[in-house]
Amino acid sequence: MAEEFQAGDKVQLTGPKGRLNTVVLAVGGRFGSHKGDLMHDDIIGQPQGSVIANQSGIEYLALKPLLTDYVLSMPRGAAIVYPKDAAQIVVEADIFPGAVVVEAGVGSGSLSSYLLRAIGDTGKLISFERREEFAQIAKANITNLLGKAPTNWDIHLGSLETELPLLVADQSVDRAVLDMLAPWECIEAVADALKPGGVLICYVATVTQLSRTHEAFRDFGGFTEAVAWESMVRTWHLDGLAVRPDHRMIAHTGFLISARRLAPGTILPKFKVKTGSKAEGTAADMEAWLPQAIGQRPLSEKKLRKTVRRVQNEANQREN
Numbered sequence: 001m002a003e004e005f006q007a008g009d010k011v012q013l014t015g016p017k018g019r020l021n022t023v024v025l026a027v028g029g030r031f032g033s034h035k036g037d038l039m040h041d042d043i044i045g046q047p048q049g050s051v052i053a054n055q056s057g058i059e060y061l062a063l064k065p066l067l068t069d070y071v072l073s074m075p076r077g078a079a080i081v082y083p084k085d086a087a088q089i090v091v092e093a094d095i096f097p098g099a100v101v102v103e104a105g106v107g108s109g110s111l112s113s114y115l116l117r118a119i120g121d122t123g124k125l126i127s128f129e130r131r132e133e134f135a136q137i138a139k140a141n142i143t144n145l146l147g148k149a150p151t152n153w154d155i156h157l158g159s160l161e162t163e164l165p166l167l168v169a170d171q172s173v174d175r176a177v178l179d180m181l182a183p184w185e186c187i188e189a190v191a192d193a194l195k196p197g198g199v200l201i202c203y204v205a206t207v208t209q210l211s212r213t214h215e216a217f218r219d220f221g222g223f224t225e226a227v228a229w230e231s232m233v234r235t236w237h238l239d240g241l242a243v244r245p246d247h248r249m250i251a252h253t254g255f256l257i258s259a260r261r262l263a264p265g266t267i268l269p270k271f272k273v274k275t276g277s278k279a280e281g282t283a284a285d286m287e288a289w290l291p292q293a294i295g296q297r298p299l300s301e302k303k304l305r306k307t308v309r310r311v312q313n314e315a316n317q318r319e320n
Contacts, residue, residue, distance in 0.1 A: 005043050005062065008147070008318075012065040013038070016058060022065055022073060024318070067117065070145055071110045075311040077137040077304055080110035081179060081203060082253050084233045090118045092258060093175050093201040098122040100172065102193060104160040104186060105129065105179035109138030111203075115177070116142070116150055125153045126167065128160040136308050140315035147318050161189045171195045179203040184216035191222050194261040201258035210255045223259035224268065230255050 005011060005025060013021045013031065023031050029040035036056030043052055043062050053059050065073075068083045081089070089111065095101060097120035106112055106129040115125050129135040135155050143149045156163050160178075164186075173193040178186055183202040190200050200223070204210050210228055217226045234249035262268060 003064075004045055004047050005064075007040075007044055010065055010070075011043060012063050012069060014061040014063070020069075022069070067113060067145075071113055074108060074110065074141045074144075075137060075307045075314075076108040077131075077134045077307055078107035080108050082110075082250065083114075084231050084250060085203060085253055085256065086111050086114040088229075088231055088256055089177055089201055089203070090114055092256065093177065093199045095119060095175055096123075099174040100124045100168075101126070102160070102164065102168070102173050102176040102190065103127040103179070104177070104183075106138040106155060107134055107179065109141040111177065111179060112138060112142060112153070113145060116153060119152070121152065123152060125150075126164075126173075127153065127155045128163060129155060129157060130159060132157055133304050133308055137311050140308075140311035143315035144311065144318045149319075159185075161186045164189045164193055168193050174198055176200045177203070181209070182212075183209075184213050187216050187220050191220065191261060196261055196263040198261045199258055200261065201256060203254050203256055205254045207255075210257060213257050217257075217259050221268070222262050222264075222266070224262065225271070226257050226259040228255055228257040 007025050007027050009025050010022055011025055013023065015021065015033070016035070021031065023029075023040075025040045025044055027041065027044070031038040031040070031054075033054075035058045036054040038052065038054035038058075038060055043050075046052065046062065048063050050062050051059050052062055071080060071083060071086075074080070089095070095115060095118040097118070099119045100123065101115055101119055103112060103115060103125060104127070106127045112125065112127060116123075119125060127138075129138065135157060139149065139155060142153070156167065170192050171194065173190075174195060175198060176190045176194060178190070178200070179202075180186070183204065187200070194200065202213050204213060214226050214228065217223050230252060232249060232251050235246045237244050237246050
């Protein structure tokens, strides 16, 4: 049986020229534009995929937004992890229902959304965020998405490397995901928390971060040889025989690097692999790896406070 729209549901309306608008349905509500009003009562009770006309006869396609739609439009404090990278993290880290997952760098809650869906109601997500404003935005975004605050998600303010050992027992975590400026600072704490065979995957933006993270894996030991990659997505134009790649694409957003935890005391054999010549590092290279050299785009505190207020108000309305 088709799922029908109800008051309180989010609906994505596709109108003239393919423009998208997302609204929360309310009895007696209306979606207004210069082309006339579309009454919420005309949508409530209709199945997804219905076409509904406004008072001027302008037709809109009504669908519930996908998680990807919500993530790309959610209010942001920090840059989000794009769906293409979230998909790689969920698949390559093998995030499964019931898993205990540690996450550092909550940002705006985009990756948390995918992790919560992947672990299901029986899993546990333990997140760390250094900035209170980001944590507030992420909490409100997730509450707004689900209609309530999930009971299997904890956000802790502070640094993972100091807080994680106080919160979880050794070898009790299935997976760890680090989306932060200096993930190499957390490898030791995550290694203690991970079960043997567990996966640590890091999302980094620059080549210097990628290089230092890889070297940190090697220096620490206790992990399989790390692998790194990036993904790019290019859509295609389809119109009869006019089939060609679109001129724009989602190209580089970040690098992913992952490794699996070895059993305690295990020394990884030196497997024979083909390598190129290795350039020697210098003191200048090390300086370029430091967080202050990598830098972050400064955020307007006024804009951040405004985003916090906006998304918390939306979340409160959603819960009520």
